[in-house]
Amino acid sequence: MSSVTNHDERPNPDNLDDPGLSETKTERVSYLRAGHTLRSWLFTTDHKRVALLYMMSITFFFFIGGIAAAFVRADLLTPSADLMTNEGYNRAFTLHGVIMVWFFLIPSIPNTFGNFLIPLMIGARDLAFPRLNLLSWYIFILGGIFTLFVLILGGVDTGWTFYTPLSSMYANGNVVLVATAVFIVGFSSILTGLNFIVTIHKLRAPGMTWGRLPLFIWSHYATSVILVLATPVLSVTLALIAAERLFGLGIFNPELGGDPLLFQHLFWFYSHPAVYIMVLPALGVVSELVAAAARKPVFGYKFVAGSSIAIAVIGFLVWGHHMFVSGQSIYASAVFSFLSLVVAVPSGIKIYNWTATLYKGDISLDPPFLFAMGFIGLFVVGGLTGLAVAMLAIDVHLHDTYFVVAHFHYIMVGGTVSAYFGALHFWWPKIVGRLYSVVWGRLSAMFIFIGFNFTFFPQFILGYEGMPRRYHVYPEQFQVLHDMSSIGASILGIAYLMPAVYLYYSLRYGQPAGNNPWNVTGLEWTIPSPPPKHNFDEIPTVDGPPYNYPVRKEAKHA
Template sequence: MIRDARTGPAPRHHYLNAGHGLASWFLTKDHKRIAWLYFVSITGFFFLGGLAATLIRLELITPNGDLLSSDAYNRLFSLHGIVMVWFFLIPSIPTTFGNFLLPLMVGARDLAFPRLNLLSWYVYIIGGLFTLIAAVAGGIDTGWTFYTPYSTLFANGAVLAAATGVFIVGFSSILTGINFIVTVHTMRAPGLTWFRLPLFVWAQYATSLVMVLATPVLSVTLVLLAVERVFGVGIFDPSLGGDPVLFEHLFWFYSHPAVYIMILPAMGVVSEVVSCFAHKRIFGYRVMAFSILAIALFGFLVWGHHMFVSGQSIYAGVAFSLLSFLVSVPSAIKIFNWLATLYKGRVRFDAPMLFAMSFLGLFLIGGLTGVFVATLALDVQMHDTYFVVAHFHYIMVGGAVSAYMAALHFWWPKITGRLYPEMWARVSAITVFAGFNLTFFPQYILGWAGMPRRYHAYVEDFQLLNVFSSAGASMLAVGYLLPLIYLLWSLRYGAHASANPWNARGLEWTVPSPPPEENFERPPRVEHEAYAYDTDA
């Protein structure tokens, strides 16, 4: 493509200059501005969680626990988990790109409930404040899973504040989920039938279903935890005959599907990016849409695979193991279809595509090792080792965060009206990919060799691989800090983007960059399917 097609004159009126001053941001009902509120807040939490990870990796350079006490270490990995799961990964793509793009992609002026959308951001912030209070008040050492009876009867940290933060932020996801589902159902533009929707919309829809169906069970579980801890209302207390494994069932009924809250939106992003940069219609559109729904559904039936060594019945373990294998079928379909989309495409490797390709490789490795740990007998060996840590980081960082970065670069011109510096972005993408593998691949080997997770010290044999891992983490840090710098730079100095700098398809590229406040001058009418890349040039 010619470089010049990417730049264009800045539109005179757009959502960014539609209002000025703090109130125009903090009281906005515009989904595009609310997306910005989320961008800023989740970026803050991402670097907070990253700071905790940095300290963890620093401690693990040496076998002895010399930098941090075991107690401080426990509090750091708990903070890292809680912040990254609930305050970055779960809200990441839906609340930012979902918020910004969903109305544009369905051809609507806004989400169905704009005020609710703003409320959900405030709820998120209040939940975040509680978590920060918990961190400042000494943190918690239960891990992000809050397992009872330790969390209710013994832990001496700020468990209540942390659990309250997570409880509150759950309502933020619920409200966002309801908003998205209703928007997709009731606000599609004329002619935009279900099978003309971009896969990103399908992914947001499925994610929202998971949010709505899973989060309330976490909420009630945390309520039960809180009344037990605060008022002594024993629910899981073994001295009353309560069953801690029951807590695990309730917790994982939410927390396993939560993994799909993180990865489904990423799959949506990758479908958009791969199709655009291969300049080809996505291969097997309908199968892709159905596999998104299938993953969301199967995701609810497999939670027991987190509990293979918890004392759960062996028969339930077998059933959960078999059901877990089911998830790999639609996931593999998606991988094959993305590859088939690339086949014979005119593939360009701009930064969004580099991030999306990272996703493909890393998600594949994470998914395949997921099959290992879903295998009942093998998991008895792998459970609570670094193998599991490496597995879920390949899915969540290698998968979800890579896709988040792909989305950030792909839609940056649309969101800000500016082009980012392409060369620096490619440097970032390659640094992140290399750094990520250097950080987490050694952890597979460490786990296989038997290094348990959640300890601040380890035997000397494991040091070499741990040093590799920590070195990779520093590369990863550079890779993530770079975009912070050049993206901020581009806000002021980047060239003005044209309406469609990537020559992409989709309604969001038909409006100016940045879009006007009302999105569309008149309601669009959709007459063809998504990804119509074969219709011209």
């Protein structure tokens, strides 16, 4: 076996100039080799290692949530109940929602790529509070173990939204335990947000002014503000549910003098901004990918940066659009509808500015850009159908139907997950120091895009035809579209597994990446791949704007 011979041909691991085949010189001094014990990983305070701990954990949760989705889609192949009982089905989609929202989507980009890249991009040696960073991973894992524990005990069947009084008084299952798990994981979000805010304020390299920050940083800054301000509201709400269920305190249950709609207000006051927690980091990633692919400065940097902040601020004022049919005042509904259209403007600015960035660019069709293009396409569809459900009269029909399911999957799965894979394919060579197969990367970008549309586009039609969400059994007229969706989900599931194969393969057999394999700008590309433990031997000084690619101007030719 060749790997055995490699070992034999590498007699002197202490000699950095020895051209050993399985380890390059930079790899031997990188953060990946700075300690080989399990302890050196579990007690690390290196932001890069914490990022990898997160990456492994959220990949695991993505897999669990995906299995739950597979059960749901398999059961929906026929109109009747065949695979699971009604109770089992409800538990499956609740599990899917809880795991995907809190244990995959919210931590996905910020806690992996944010953790890894924020210090590298601003020229710092670590986050402001490295131990807090590790603590937040432990809290995350504790919440995750709690959730898995509840799973073994039999799960919960309220949906990820925990609407009262169903969740507080009527539901079977372990509502309090799941609420506890989500409560715990909330602290992980708060600590991460706090850490990012302080880091971005205090640890920027000399010359890295606010106007020179990469857009990835701007969007993570906006995300962190939401994490810190919105998450406590969720924690309070979940604590109140537990108080009602355990002690019969009348808060949400009308029989005890409470108000069930109060729960919805509190829940969506967190959960709508939470959508932007999932989306803003993705928008930041795509800004980086588009600039890198086109080798041009992002068109309208200030507009794109400012739009992240605008989304974070206005995003706090639109929660009532989840309650148009709840019996909320029609005047409140009219205002929330209007604000929901306003919050779309900054997203629209980003989309059009990315398109303008491509104009006269030098565009590479490498996997990261294909994922970014997929993101833009799916995000546009998701966003504009979001406007449709922000329209009052349309929402009265489409609320709680598959149209809404399709809409938010276009944003969260089509959008955020595409951006996550885009980021993975862009920064993988930086993270592990090896190149992967570009051909396979392109193929998986295409398969994910096709599988995704196959899965979720039929759901728009199902919704308009009146198919309610969270239905285990359904009228026969909906079967064809459900079957298309389930077949698409199988394609999507396989497509999601593809990168695991060739990325793993690259770890062992990939070519060394070099400092800057894509030949792009950004401080993270000025250091070796994988980076050394302390990132920068010398803290760099920044003297120019981001995305400082050479651009030919007409005037110079005149």
